[in-house]
Amino acid sequence: METFTRRKPTDEMFVGEMNLKQWIANSLLPDAAIVEVVDADLLGTEEDGDFVSKRDCLSSIMRLALACCAELPKERINMQEALVTLNKIKIKFLKDIRSSKHSA
DSSP states (O other): OHHHHTOOTTOTTOOTTOOHHHHHHHHTSTTOOGGGTSOHHHHOOTTSTTHHHHHHHHHHHHHHHHHHTOSSGGGSOOHHHHHHHHHHHHHHHHHHHHHHHHHO
16 A cells, blocks of 8 residues: 555554555545545546546555455455455456557
């Protein structure tokens, strides 16, 4: 999560109940925006032809990251499941990129 947000859990913006995990989880709620938390250099701008594909991919990665660091160990997904999910995210992203390039 730190890599994709360019924020450390010790960042001064995280005070009280707010922490890196909560900040990311809040961005994934309906009407919230993952674009507010991920590093803008990774996402690019809305004018980019593949912005939506990147946004969706990063959103999926953040959901997976949250599943990997659930509070209780029994609630966390195992690394085999994480790998399968990452591969699915990659395949969907590559497919979306290809289709957005062909439709442009």
